Amino acid sequence: MEIEESKTGIYCLYRKTEKLVDRLQKLVNQLTNKHPEFNQLPAWIREIPENDYFFFIWQPLIDQLGHILLNNTLVAINTGRTDLPQIQQLTQTLLQDLFKKYTCHQYGKERSYIGEADKTRRICRYCGKSEPATIFKNTAHAIPEALNNKHIVCREECDSCNEWLGNNVEQHLINYLAFWRTLYQIPGKEGQKKYTGKDFEMDPAGKIHVRVDSPLDDPAPTFPITFSLTAVDKFSPQNIYKAFCKMVVCVLPKQYLSRCQPAIDWIMGRREITQLPPVWHKQVKRSALQSPELLVYVKKEKDRALPGIIGEFSYAQLKFVFILPLCETDEMAFLSPDEFEIFWKTFKHLGKMENWQHQDFSSVEKKTIGFMLTIEDPNRVL
Ligand SMILES: [Zn+2]
Numbered sequence: 536m537e538i539e540e541s542k543t544g545i546y547c548l549y550r551k552t553e554k555l556v557d558r559l560q561k562l563v564n565q566l567t568n569k570h571p572e573f574n575q576l577p578a579w580i581r582e583i584p585e586n587d588y589f590f591f592i593w594q595p596l597i598d599q600l601g602h603i604l605l606n607n608t609l610v611a612i613n614t615g616r617t618d619l620p621q622i623q624q625l626t627q628t629l630l631q632d633l634f635k636k637y638t639c640h641q642y643g644k645e646r647s648y649i650g651e652a653d654k655t656r657r658i659c660r661y662c663g664k665s666e667p668a669t670i671f672k673n674t675a676h677a678i679p680e681a682l683n684n685k686h687i688v689c690r691e692e693c694d695s696c697n698e699w700l701g702n703n704v705e706q707h708l709i710n711y712l713a714f715w716r717t718l719y720q721i722p723g724k725e726g727q728k729k730y731t732g733k734d735f736e737m738d739p740a741g742k743i744h745v746r747v748d749s750p751l752d753d754p755a756p757t758f759p760i761t762f763s764l765t766a767v768d769k770f771s772p773q774n775i776y777k778a779f780c781k782m783v784v785c786v787l788p789k790q791y792l793s794r795c796q797p798a799i800d801w802i803m804g805r806r807e808i809t810q811l812p813p814v815w816h817k818q819v820k821r822s823a824l825q826s827p828e829l830l831v832y833v834k835k836e837k838d839r840a841l842p843g844i845i846g847e848f849s850y851a852q853l854k855f856v857f858i859l860p861l862c863e864t865d866e867m868a869f870l871s872p873d874e875f876e877i878f879w880k881t882f883k884h885l886g887k888m889e890n891w892q893h894q895d896f897s898s899v900e901k902k903t904i905g906f907m908l909t910i911e912d913p914n915r916v917l
Contacts, residue, residue, distance in 0.1 A: 552585070559577050637833060660689070662693060675689045675690070692785060714904065774899075781802050810897050812860060815879075845857070
């Protein structure tokens with residue numbers, strides 16, 4: 536066993552072996568009456584691959600950057616990577632300043648139930664009502680279930696707001712992402728779905744069938760052949776932005792909720808915004824995520840040049856970064872390049888990724904997505 540002590544906490548590095556699990560099980564059996572909270576520990580350790588290393592953190596005193604550095608260490612030990620010093624250096628360069636200014640909350644990888652467990656003490660985050668003025672009978676998913684979120688649940692979204700938000704806000708985001716859902720064969724609420732456009736259909740396996748008079752009927756078609764395809768489902772860009780922010784409000788730790796009240800009023804249609812900050816988005820070169828992930832950054836300092844709350848939403852190969860508007864700790868609206876440049880420089884780990892586009896999602900007009908489909912000559916020599 537190796538024991539190390541850091542400036543902020545104590546942690547041990549172990550190697551998972553059957554002998555270790557047996558010893559741990561005996562210890563847990565002895566402690567079970569006084570400390571039943573340890574009962575699940577052997578089962579958790581058993582899930583670690585045999586002979587892999589893991590850290591046991593004795594005190595929850597290691598900060599967020601410390602956790603990431605420990606995780607890098609584990610990956611390097613378990614995979615035999617030899618460039619750990621360089622990885623740690625890069626991690627510190629990219630994240631050190633950010634974690635001084637922001638706390639990061641991550642959702643998507645583990646099951647999360649957010650908010651008050653006791654229904655009689657719940658206050659809905661969107662309408663402010665409690666029982667009996669409203670009810671909390673249904674399961675409210677923080678990220679729509681139609682995007683394959685099964686396990687991030689907000690307990691403080693009442694049935695009435697859940698229904699209204701689903702129909703008026705979240706459906707716009709689902710329509711916007713439905714093409715990607717089918718293309719990457721990500722399940723919807725009831726399994727995999729086909730995607731139907733005006734002039735094409737994509738089956739649940741991601742195969743596209745075009746319904747047009749095909750130039751391929753020509754005995755000698757000229758390649759490449761390009762089709763312009765149109766979706767059927769409509770969405771309003773501003774409601775997509777509202778859906779992003781609704782997810783943030785769902786998962787936000789309770790102590791920050793008061794900062795979001797103006798944004799909650801806007802999401803629920805109680806106030807209007809004509810101009811929103813841009814949304815940064817990009818396609819990430821990696822295998823598509825099968826379930827969505829959400830990161831929420833909450834500002835620690837009263838730095839007027841930085842937004843109070845920022846969301847980072849990942850779905851399939853898409854990543855969206857957005858500012859929660861009207862945050863009560865903000866003194867700026869972050870509408871001009873000067874205003875959002877400082878924020879973007881603080882998020883160096885995002886800035887390091889290339890090919891970001893920023894787009895204005897302020898419009899309330901309903902739109903559809905258009906696609907270009909290009910067919911190359913099947914006989915072309917590559
Ligand atoms: Zn409500």
